[in-house]
Amino acid sequence: MVSLGNRRPVSALCLGAMNFGTSTPAETAFAILDRFVEAGGTFIDTSNNYNQWVGHGGESEELLGQWLRSRGNRDSLVIATKCGARTTVPGDPGDAHWEGLNASAVSSAVKGSLSRLGVDRIDLYYAHIDDRSTPLDETVAAFGRLAAEGVVDLVGCSNTATWRLDRARQTAVAQGVAPYSVIQQHSSYLWPNPPALQGVLRRGTPHFQHAGIEHFDYLSENPDLTMVAYQSLLGGSYVRADRPFWAQRGYAHPTAYVRFEALRQIAGDLGVSPNQIVLAWLMHHGVVPLIGVSSIPQLEEALAAVDIQLDAALTTQLDNA
Numbered sequence: 001m002v003s004l005g006n007r008r009p010v011s012a013l014c015l016g017a018m019n020f021g022t023s024t025p026a027e028t029a030f031a032i033l034d035r036f037v038e039a040g041g042t043f044i045d046t047s048n049n050y051n052q053w054v055g056h057g058g059e060s061e062e063l064l065g066q067w068l069r070s071r072g073n074r075d076s077l078v079i080a081t082k083c084g085a086r087t088t089v090p091g092d093p094g095d096a097h098w099e100g101l102n103a104s105a106v107s108s109a110v111k112g113s114l115s116r117l118g119v120d121r122i123d124l125y126y127a128h129i130d131d132r133s134t135p136l137d138e139t140v141a142a143f144g145r146l147a148a149e150g151v152v153d154l155v156g157c158s159n160t161a162t163w164r165l166d167r168a169r170q171t172a173v174a175q176g177v178a179p180y181s182v183i184q185q186h187s188s189y190l191w192p193n194p195p196a197l198q199g200v201l202r203r204g205t206p207h208f209q210h211a212g213i214e215h216f217d218y219l220s221e222n223p224d225l226t227m228v229a230y231q232s233l234l235g236g237s238y239v240r241a242d243r244p245f246w247a248q249r250g251y252a253h254p255t256a257y258v259r260f261e262a263l264r265q266i267a268g269d270l271g272v273s274p275n276q277i278v279l280a281w282l283m284h285h286g287v288v289p290l291i292g293v294s295s296i297p298q299l300e301e302a303l304a305a306v307d308i309q310l311d312a313a314l315t316t317q318l319d320n321a
Ligand SMILES: NC(=O)c1ccc[n+]([C@@H]2O[C@H](COP(=O)([O-])OP(=O)(O)OC[C@H]3O[C@@H](n4cnc5c(N)ncnc54)[C@H](OP(=O)(O)O)[C@@H]3O)[C@@H](O)[C@H]2O)c1
Pocket: 015, 016, 017, 018, 019, 045, 046, 128, 158, 159, 184, 185, 230, 231, 232, 233, 234, 235, 236, 237, 239, 240, 275, 290, 291, 292, 293, 294, 297, 298, 299, 301, 302
């Protein structure tokens, strides 16, 4: 168990539902969700735009809504969803058409998510992106209003630079509304190289996907903030010859190879998979890994990582590789 924002207990792993209802068919998705909950999982992640790159967007929330209704377990789970990156032009998921984070976009997005999920409250509501074309005051107030009204419980943000996260939190304090208490970034055991860490321009805004050193420094000073790590398994790259890590943008650099070898060696010594060490290492550092699985065997592998205890020597070896 970990505590989101020092306040809301959740399972150590978060299940990503991005592909549920599109590339992961409903029957498989239901089986994965059932097994996750049976194993003690309580934290599930989706977004109002999943998965608009494959379908029309909203399928994931709709599938979760069907599953929650059929299982009657809504109150025992923590459901996170997001707004800001849903396209306003169906069929074109490009960032030029993102809904953004102005007050009216947030207010209309949350209604859509509540309806698709079939719930009257969202447990964790994220700004999916950083929208610098909207004054930060306005976005913070829009999220703060939802929290004050009880429409959402916790608020968070994703793909955001540390200074913008801090500024948003300070703005919230000044406005007397709930500050972001969760940050969701791309993070794994391997670090990408500096150009990839810099992010890319999306809709005219720097899009900082990766968790950087500054995020972790900021987290260490702010215990009321939790990091959730997406794509923690780099699409399966740690174990798949068909999808090597070095083929991913930013990962073909010497440090990544050294770290990958350290990971493989430690996993081999312990008789577990590299994926499991990655997840155990993230959890050891207080990060909640978001797992994106498309089958029960992939889920079982991830679930077993919760029981791996890395001792101080191994952690230091992994940290310093
Ligand atoms: N905030 C954001 O901007 C953002 C962005 C992306 C994702 N997310 C969230 O993060 C979640 C995870 O993202 P992701 O699916 O892109 O994550 P990922 O962990 O990088 O990739 C998941 C894929 O890795 C493969 N995989 C997983 N476990 C494996 C195993 N044990 N062995 C071999 N291959 C394995 C599977 O590929 P196959 O299906 O091909 O087998 C699976 O679909 C999403 O569901 C979403 O909730 C958030």
